[in-house]
Amino acid sequence: MEEIRRGATKTNSSSSLYPLPSPPIDPNRHAQMSSGMGTYRQHHHQRRRQNRNHIHKPECMCFRHLTSKLCCIVLKKSSSSKKQLNGGPQQQDNQQELSFISYTADETNNSGFNRRGKEKKKSKFRCFKPACPRLPKKITCCCMAEPSRMSTVGPRHLTTGARPLPTTTARPPVRNASMETMLSGRNIEPAIVEQQTGSGASVESIHIELVPDHQQELMREEEQKGTARKSVRNSVRTSVRTSVRTSVRSSKEVAETDESDLRDSSDYVEIIDRQESEHDEEDDVELEILLEENERELEESTQREDEKKEAERKDRKLWAGRYNEGFNDVVKIVEEEKKETEKNNVKKERKVAERKFGGGRFDDAVNEVVERFTESVTKEADELYMHDIVGSRAHVKMLAAMGLITVDDRDVILNGLDEIKRLIEDGKFEWRKDRQDVHMNIEAALIDMVGEPAKKLHTARSRNDQVATDLRLWCRDAIGKILIHLRNLQVALVSLALDNKGLIIPGYTHLQRAQPVLLPHLLLSYVEEFERDTGRLVNCKDRLNYCPLGAGALAGTGLPIDRFATSDELKFTEPLRNSIDAVSDRDFILEFLSTNAITAIHLSRLGEEWVLWSSEEFGFLIANDKVTTGGNIIPQKNNPDPMELVRGKTARVVGDLVTLLVLCKGLPHAYNRDLQEDKEPLFDSVKTVIGMLEVSTEFARSISFNREKINSSLPDGYLDATTLVDYLVKKGIPFRTSHDIVGRTVAMGITKKCKLAELKLDDLRRINTVFEEDVYEYLGVENAIKKFMSHGSTGPEEVAKQLDFWVKKLEIKKLEKHEHQKSPRYASTE
Numbered sequence: 124m125e126e127i128r129r130g131a132t133k134t135n136s137s138s139s140l141y142p143l144p145s146p147p148i149d150p151n152r153h154a155q156m157s158s159g160m161g162t163y164r165q166h167h168h169q170r171r172r173q174n175r176n177h178i179h180k181p182e183c184m185c186f187r188h189l190t191s192k193l194c195c196i197v198l199k200k201s202s203s204s205k206k207q208l209n210g211g212p213q214q215q216d217n218q219q220e221l222s223f224i225s226y227t228a229d230e231t232n233n234s235g236f237n238r239r240g241k242e243k244k245k246s247k248f249r250c251f252k253p254a255c256p257r258l259p260k261k262i263t264c265c266c267m268a269e270p271s272r273m274s275t276v277g278p279r280h281l282t283t284g285a286r287p288l289p290t291t292t293a294r295p296p297v298r299n300a301s302m303e304t305m306l307s308g309r310n311i312e313p314a315i316v317e318q319q320t321g322s323g324a325s326v327e328s329i330h331i332e333l334v335p336d337h338q339q340e341l342m343r344e345e346e347q348k349g350t351a352r353k354s355v356r357n358s359v360r361t362s363v364r365t366s367v368r369t370s371v372r373s374s375k376e377v378a379e380t381d382e383s384d385l386r387d388s389s390d391y392v393e394i395i396d397r398q399e400s401e402h403d404e405e406d407d408v409e410l411e412i413l414l415e416e417n418e419r420e421l422e423e424s425t426q427r428e429d430e431k432k433e434a435e436r437k438d439r440k441l442w443a444g445r446y447n448e449g450f451n452d453v454v455k456i457v458e459e460e461k462k463e464t465e466k467n468n469v470k471k472e473r474k475v476a477e478r479k480f481g482g483g484r485f486d487d488a489v490n491e492v493v494e495r496f497t498e499s500v501t502k503e504a505d506e507l508y509m510h511d512i513v514g515s516r517a518h519v520k521m522l523a524a525m526g527l528i529t530v531d532d533r534d535v536i537l538n539g540l541d542e543i544k545r546l547i548e549d550g551k552f553e554w555r556k557d558r559q560d561v562h563m564n565i566e567a568a569l570i571d572m573v574g575e576p577a578k579k580l581h582t583a584r585s586r587n588d589q590v591a592t593d594l595r596l597w598c599r600d601a602i603g604k605i606l607i608h609l610r611n612l613q614v615a616l617v618s619l620a621l622d623n624k625g626l627i628i629p630g631y632t633h634l635q636r637a638q639p640v641l642l643p644h645l646l647l648s649y650v651e652e653f654e655r656d657t658g659r660l661v662n663c664k665d666r667l668n669y670c671p672l673g674a675g676a677l678a679g680t681g682l683p684i685d686r687f688a689t690s691d692e693l694k695f696t697e698p699l700r701n702s703i704d705a706v707s708d709r710d711f712i713l714e715f716l717s718t719n720a721i722t723a724i725h726l727s728r729l730g731e732e733w734v735l736w737s738s739e740e741f742g743f744l745i746a747n748d749k750v751t752t753g754g755n756i757i758p759q760k761n762n763p764d765p766m767e768l769v770r771g772k773t774a775r776v777v778g779d780l781v782t783l784l785v786l787c788k789g790l791p792h793a794y795n796r797d798l799q800e801d802k803e804p805l806f807d808s809v810k811t812v813i814g815m816l817e818v819s820t821e822f823a824r825s826i827s828f829n830r831e832k833i834n835s836s837l838p839d840g841y842l843d844a845t846t847l848v849d850y851l852v853k854k855g856i857p858f859r860t861s862h863d864i865v866g867r868t869v870a871m872g873i874t875k876k877c878k879l880a881e882l883k884l885d886d887l888r889r890i891n892t893v894f895e896e897d898v899y900e901y902l903g904v905e906n907a908i909k910k911f912m913s914h915g916s917t918g919p920e921e922v923a924k925q926l927d928f929w930v931k932k933l934e935i936k937k938l939e940k941h942e943h944q945k946s947p948r949y950a951s952t953e
């Protein structure tokens with residue numbers, strides 16, 4: 124008994140179960156100690172360290188921090204290891220199994236005795252003591268607990284009481300059948316922790332079973348108690364130590380010595396140390412008494428708490444079975460818990476019922492993480508509810524017409540759908556994520572509202588054809604809206620052109636001055652682009668206007684439905700020919716988003732031009748204060764932000780198209796849930812493009828052109844040089860020769876630092892005698908611009924024709940100009 128109690132004898136005993144080697148001594152520290160103190164102190168420190176080991180470290184492997192997850196550990200020797208055990212005989216091949224140790228909650232105390240030889244009260248799950256005859260070299264700990272939890276089974280907790288342990292390494296667990304059984308239904312992963320103990324023997328695995336959950340709760344409480352005890356013990360220890368130190372300092376031996384001489388000397392330290400060691404026994408006794416008292420008090424209060432908690436737990440179990448499933452807060456007030464449980468149960472029942480709605484074969488509600496990840500209602504409800512209701516109305520009418528439901532049921536459903544639409548628009552409809560999407564929400568709400576008849580709505584229909592129908596209807600409407608915004612912008616641009624009919628500006632290629640052009644000509648070039656965007660959208664709308672409804676999930680239906688009737692009702696051209704195609708493809712969205720992307724690029728280029736022209740360097744454009752912002756710290760600034768953002772948001776619109784392209788890239792026919800992801804890019808693209816069109820229109824309505832600045836920039840850059848080439852060609856000089864002659868003329872102008880029109884006829888004739896007096900009709904931008912005559916050119920007549928065309932096409936009428944009415948001065952008659 125004494126041997127176990129003191130532990131010290133075990134350290135050197137070869138017959139002990141766990142021989143504890145001497146603790147390692149840091150050689151540096153040892154050298155310091157030797158130099159400063161006598162051998163007495165060295166020995167004393169060593170002895171104290173050893174004692175501490177015996178006192179504070181268990182003579183076994185301590186799995187204390189695992190205990191809340193364990194009830195059984197099986198320890199086996201590694202079959203590969205044949206090394207000699209620490210202090211033991213050579214391992215034989217037939218001694219493959221080192222030991223088989225079974226731990227249960229009842230066998231979990233350490234030595235069972237405290238240092239005074241008094242029997243400790245057994246505390247459950249406190250520490251595991253394996254009956255292993257040798258200290259194993261390598262321990263593989265395989266625990267069906269959370270990996271994070273297992274990571275704590277390192278040097279601190281998996282201790283042999285011998286040496287500092289090397290690092291712990293984790294590796295993927297080998298899952299066996301029993302492990303799988305234990306893991307099933309639990310949201311945890313097994314982990315393996317290898318631990319090198321460094322003392323000879325080797326074991327293969329420690330197999331740890333999970334304790335039932337309700338026991339885990341007890342164990343956790345037990346762990347908390349352990350922590351509380353430890354902190355009491357520490358504070359007692361500290362106070363005892365402090366008082367011992369104080370008494371040592373004031374002891375006679377120190378008083379008789381000249382303290383000033385000793386203060387910094389090693390002798391002083393030695394004296395203190397000796398005194399401490401002499402007081403050690405006293406101190407230990409005092410400490411033990413205090414610890415005993417504290418422990419007793421703690422045990423008693425813990426027992427009282429245990430009884431109370433056990434009673435509460437039993438009470439809870441009476442009315443809520445879920446406490447078997449790992450509910451861990453046992454301190455909360457019972458009534459509050461009861462209410463929460465009832466609420467949760469209702470919620471769960473509701474979810475399970477919903478699951479049944481989705482499919483009778485499901486017994487359980489969908490996991491919350493999955494629900495959050497897979498629902499689409501939060502992203503689509505506002506956009507799609509109306510089209511879903513419109514689609515359902517058409518479908519139910521057709522079902523009644525075909526005799527698949529009664530007229531009464533049809534009317535009940537139609538009225539119910541109207542009511543749901545009203546509730547949604549009044550903001551009173553409850554959109555539920557557990558009902559996944561807009562379709563299930565509306566259908567389930569209808570069933571809640573009108574009962575049995577509503578259960579017939581989904582006859583001969585699937586969400587696959589339903590969502591495809593909703594989307595085609597939505598795109599059709601969205602295209603209609605964009606067309607209006609495109610037209611508004613065109614009208615604003617034509618109006619600007621009409622306001623600036625004869626204004627010549629430098630035309631650029633490579634952003635270098637090239638030829639003079641009329642501003643209206645340039646503005647109308649954007650109008651042309653937007654017209655093609657319009658055409659693309661109209662084509663897209665025509666192509667998508669076919670009805671998928673009735674395609675079912677993919678294969679159609681065996682019920683006698685009339686797809687043409689539904690198609691007509693929804694104003695589609697006709698039903699889609701192929702039911703698989705009807706639910707599979709989203710090419711109509713791709714086409715729509717491509718068109719949007721092209722429109723955005725056009726807007727971006729317009730934005731870039733206007734941003735450039737707003738700069739001090741160009742100064743061609745003056746933007747109204749209503750459409751610009753100032754710099755926060757630069758007072759004089761007037762930033763054309765809207766057009767910068769038009770340029771910037773183009774990235775989103777192009778991104779939306781790319782998202783959808785990539786989304787569709789790898790999908791086999793027919794419907795795949797991936798397609799649910801088509802909505803966000805679709806909605807975003809449309810919303811962004813509409814915003815861009817709106818703001819560009821506003822900008823166009825709010826700008827004016829700085830004629831002075833533009834005019835002063837015209838003479839530079841020999842913008843009339845090309846017209847001079849035309850003059851020579853008209854005189855019969857081959858184009859290449861004409862080009863060369865004009866090149867030399869420009870060089871002369873540069874040398875003489877003058878414009879072409881300023882060169883004298885003699886100078887020109889020195890270059891080539893073909894020049895005559897009439898050359899001056901071609902020189903200068905005002906003359907030059909008049910010479911353009913080809914169809915679509917910048918010549919005033921041609922631009923006038925173009926303007927006429929757009930005024931007619933866009934049905935623009937000139938408004939009466941009132942005193943206060945500045946813009947728009949033109950408006951579309953539509």
Ligand SMILES: N/C(=N\CCC[C@H](N)C(=O)O)N[C@@H](CC(=O)O)C(=O)O
Nearest residue numbers: 499560585586587590676794798799
């Ligand atoms: N789950 C499903 N389609 C969901 C379509 C709606 C979805 N929110 C989406 O937006 O794509 N298809 C089922 C049939 C169905 O639920 O109608 C299937 O093909 O197995």
